[in-house]
Amino acid sequence: MELINISNLSYRYHKTDVLENINLSINENDFLAIIGPNGGGKSTLLKLILGLLTPQSGTINKKIPNSLIGYVPQNTNLNIDFPITALEIVLMGHISSKKKIFGYSKDDISCAMKSLEQVGMEKFANSKIGDLSGGQRQRVFIARALCSNPKIMLLDEPTASIDVKGQREIYELLKELNKSICIVVVSHDISVLLNYAKNVAHINKNIVYHSLENVQKNINTQNEHLCEVELLSALGKTQICCNHNH
Amino acid sequence: MLEVLQYSFIQNALIAGILISIAAGIIGSLVVVNKITFLTGGIAHSSYGGIGLAIYLGIPVLFGATIFAVLTAIIIAIITLKNRTRIDAIIGIMWASGMAIGIIFVDLTPGYNVDLMSYLFGSIIAVSNEDLIFMSLLDFFIIFIILFFYKQILAVSYDSEFASLRGINVKFFYTLILILAALCVVAAIKAVGLILVIALLTIPTYLAETFANKLSSMMMISSILATIFTIIGLIVSYVYDISSGASIIMVSVIILTVVKLIGLKR
Numbered sequence: 001m002e003l004i005n006i007s008n009l010s011y012r013y014h015k016t017d018v019l020e021n022i023n024l025s026i027n028e029n030d031f032l033a034i035i036g037p038n039g040g041g042k043s044t045l046l047k048l049i050l051g052l053l054t055p056q057s058g059t060i061n062k063k064i065p066n067s068l069i070g071y072v073p074q075n076t077n078l079n080i081d082f083p084i085t086a087l088e089i090v091l092m093g094h095i096s097s098k099k100k101i102f103g104y105s106k107d108d109i110s111c112a113m114k115s116l117e118q119v120g121m122e123k124f125a126n127s128k129i130g131d132l133s134g135g136q137r138q139r140v141f142i143a144r145a146l147c148s149n150p151k152i153m154l155l156d157e158p159t160a161s162i163d164v165k166g167q168r169e170i171y172e173l174l175k176e177l178n179k180s181i182c183i184v185v186v187s188h189d190i191s192v193l194l195n196y197a198k199n200v201a202h203i204n205k206n207i208v209y210h211s212l213e214n215v216q217k218n219i220n221t222q223n224e225h226l227c228e229v230e231l232l233s234a235l236g237k238t239q240i241c242c243n244h245n246h
Numbered sequence: 247m248l249e250v251l252q253y254s255f256i257q258n259a260l261i262a263g264i265l266i267s268i269a270a271g272i273i274g275s276l277v278v279v280n281k282i283t284f285l286t287g288g289i290a291h292s293s294y295g296g297i298g299l300a301i302y303l304g305i306p307v308l309f310g311a312t313i314f315a316v317l318t319a320i321i322i323a324i325i326t327l328k329n330r331t332r333i334d335a336i337i338g339i340m341w342a343s344g345m346a347i348g349i350i351f352v353d354l355t356p357g358y359n360v361d362l363m364s365y366l367f368g369s370i371i372a373v374s375n376e377d378l379i380f381m382s383l384l385d386f387f388i389i390f391i392i393l394f395f396y397k398q399i400l401a402v403s404y405d406s407e408f409a410s411l412r413g414i415n416v417k418f419f420y421t422l423i424l425i426l427a428a429l430c431v432v433a434a435i436k437a438v439g440l441i442l443v444i445a446l447l448t449i450p451t452y453l454a455e456t457f458a459n460k461l462s463s464m465m466m467i468s469s470i471l472a473t474i475f476t477i478i479g480l481i482v483s484y485v486y487d488i489s490s491g492a493s494i495i496m497v498s499v500i501i502l503t504v505v506k507l508i509g510l511k512r
Contacts, residue, residue, distance in 0.1 A: 050411060071411060082279055082404055083455060083464045092401045092408060102393050128459035144408075 001028045002063060003152050003182055004049060009058030011044055018044050022058065022207045026152065031178045033197035034186045035235060040204040042186045043074060046154050070145030070153035070181075072138075074160070080130040086140045087125040090115050093147035115143040119173060135166030142173065152182040159189055171196045190231055202235045210235060250484065255371055259490070262373040263476035265381040266437045266446070269388055271469025273430035274447035275454070275461060276423055280403050283448055285322055285424065288337035290431040290440045292318040292344025297365050297435075298351030307365075308380055308432060315428035318344065323421040368439030368491035370480065377436055384433045388426055392465070399423065400461055437476070438491040446472060449498040453505060475501065 002025055009022040019041045026032060034042050047053045049060060050071055062069075070093070090112040091104055116122045119139040124132060129140065138158055145153050155174070159167040167189060174183050175196050187193050194200065194212065202208040250256050277286050296314025300307045318340060326333050364372060392399065401409040402419040410416045427447075434443045450471035451464065458464035478501075479494030486493075 052407065052411070066411070067413075071408065073405070073407060079404060081455065083275075083458045083461050084400070084404055085459055088400065088460065089404070091397075092405070092412065103396065126459070131459075148412075 002026070003028055003030075004063065005059075005061040006049075007059055007061070009048065009055050009060065011041070011048060011053065011055045013044075017205060019048075019055075019203070020205050022203075024201060024207060024209065026182060026184060028151070028182055029178070029198075030182045030184070031174070031196060031198040032182075032184045033190070033193045033200040034184065034203055035188075035190050035193070035200060035232065036203040037232075042203050043156050045203060046071075046156055046184070046186060049154060064151050067148060068151045070148060070150030072141045072145050072153065072155040072158055074156040074186075082129065084129050085126050086116065086121060086129060086132065086143075087112055089129060089140055090143045090147050093144035112143075112147055115146040116140070118146055118177075119143045133166070134162045135169060138162060138166075138170055139173070142170075142177075146177070150181060152184065153177065155183070155185045157186055157188065159187060190235075194231075200235060202232075204236060208236055255373075256484075258373045258375070258378060259370045259480060260477065261378055262370055262381060262437055263480055263494075264473050265378070265385050266434045267450075267472035267476050268385050268469045269381075269430045269433050270446045271450055271454075271467075271472045272388055272392055272465045273427055274451040274472070275465045275468050276399070276403065277427055277447050278451040278455070279461060279464075280423060282424070282427070283444060284334070285326070285337060286427045286431060286447060287444050288322060288341045289315050289318050289424070289428045290435075290443050291341045293428070293432060293435070294349075294365065294440055295344040295347035295351075298348030302351040302355045306376075308377065308436070311432045311435060312429065314344070315432050316425055319424040319428035320421060323417075323424045327417050327420065364439070365435060366439050366441050367489055368435065368437050368442065370437040370490045373436050381433050381436075384429055388430065391422070391426065395419065395422070396462065403461070438494055442491045442495045445495045445498065446476075449495075449502050450475060453502050456505075456509065472498075 004024075004026040006022055006024040006026075009019060010017070011019040022045065034045065036042050044053065048055055049062075050069065051066060087109070091108055093115070094108050094111050113122060113125065116125055119142050121136060121139045121143060124136060124140075129137060132140065142153075142155070142158070145155075158174075159170050162170065171193065174185065177183060185193065185197070198212055200210050200212055202210075251260075277283055293311045293315035296311040297307055299314065300310025303310070322333075322337065322340065325336050398409070398414050398419050399422075401412065401414055402416050403423070406416045406420070409419075430447070431440065431443050434446055438446050450468040453471055454464045454467035458467050475498040476494050479497040480490055482488070482497060483490040483493035
């Protein structure tokens with residue numbers, strides 16, 4: 001089932017074209033990797049989908065309400081001194097069915113604890129967010145997005161400033177979540193990401209879309225080592241035709 | 247020394263100190279986590295325009311200051327929400343023009359001879375019963391708003407983008423935070439004066455940050471610390487016969503420095 005359909009989308013910022021004529025369909029069960037150079041418009045696309053920005057032309061047709069779109073923003077390292085616990089952050093994501101006048105209801109808290117368990121962070125519920133490591137913090141933000149029972153989760157650079165082991169753990173977690181939720185990840189670490197994603201969209205003002213099964217057929221990554229720069233430029237081309245020797 | 251507690255002006259000073267400390271602890275926490283100390287300073291100083299106007303018109307001074315401070319808060323909120331990059335210059339302009347308006351109105355008041363310094367540096371000894379009622383009402387109002395909107399205020403302060411995605415009216419709550427800061431500033435003018443009020447909002451909070459892992463506990467610890475600083479400051483001010491506002495702030499700064507130095511050694 002299609003969740004989001006983007007057609008002929010263009011976005012300009014201060015007379016500069018950031019995105020041009022984007023067409024993209026995001027479906028249930030997708031694990032979509034959005035890659036591309038810095039300033040290519042990846043984060044902008046996510047913000048357009050979320051409705052934080054409004055496109056100048058084109059349409060974004062969302063088949064699900066905004067409340068079912070989970071979002072894990074970039075730069076979760078900001079505001080580290082803020083006195084807030086992991087649990088309180090996750091609670092921000094929960095939309096309670098029963099409104100309680102003061103504080104949080106039992107329902108709110110049990111839902112948030114369940115989300116923390118899903119990402120393996122339940123032991124740290126009452127830890128101050130600044131006392132956690134980068135990877136742990138990222139898990140908390142994934143739990144916050146999970147707390148609203150999303151159908152689709154958008155993540156903006158979830159593994160930036162996390163060590164390689166932490167990166168793999170985050171992707172393993174996303175793979176697990178992908179069994180029931182559509183995952184869209186903006187990322188730089190393509191080589192790791194491509195082991196988990198099912199489709200990839202290369203965005204540099206324009207979009208180039210690949211299904212990863214085809215990519216793996218055409219690029220033999222097993223025998224010949226392909227460096228990230230070459231891989232990125234290969235994915236930026238509409239046709240992946242030949243093996244690159246390195 | 248305890249016999250001084252018999253004097254009603256000393257009793258009033260102590261009660262005022264406690265009431266203001268509660269407000270300063272709560273609002274100071276909000277100001278510090280939202281990083282709007284400079285904005286609050288601008289509101290504090292432009293409320294001086296309201297003081298001058300109130301003296302000129304012969305209306306209660308705290309009332310004039312409240313109206314002026316709240317209006318300034320709303321104007322600053324509107325400008326910040328529209329154009330964040332120019333905010334520092336605009337605060338600077340409002341800061342100075344508010345002070346200028348205040349001075350001009352005081353100059354224009356015929357036969358005026360009230361001590362201007364008392365509003366700049368505070369005179370907690372001169373707190374009246376009406377002032378105490380005003381401060382108590384303000385404390386109740388602040389506590390009620392915080393209890394009622396804690397979730398929303400926390401979400402907007404921590405991550406306003408995410409809060410807006412969750413359907414929280416970020417602009418409304420941002421403006422509300424600034425209005426609360428303005429009200430707290432007005433309440434504290436009597437005790438420490440508008441020049442020193444920023445210190446009372448930030449020092450206890452900065453210290454509380456070390457011990458608190460929640461915004462709510464930061465508010466409580468800050469309120470308690472502010473109360474301790476204020477009472478010690480008042481005693482020092484009485485014993486050495488120095489200005490109460492300056493004495494409260496210096497006690498806070500010295501305790502802050504000592505605690506931070508001990509923390510560094512560990």
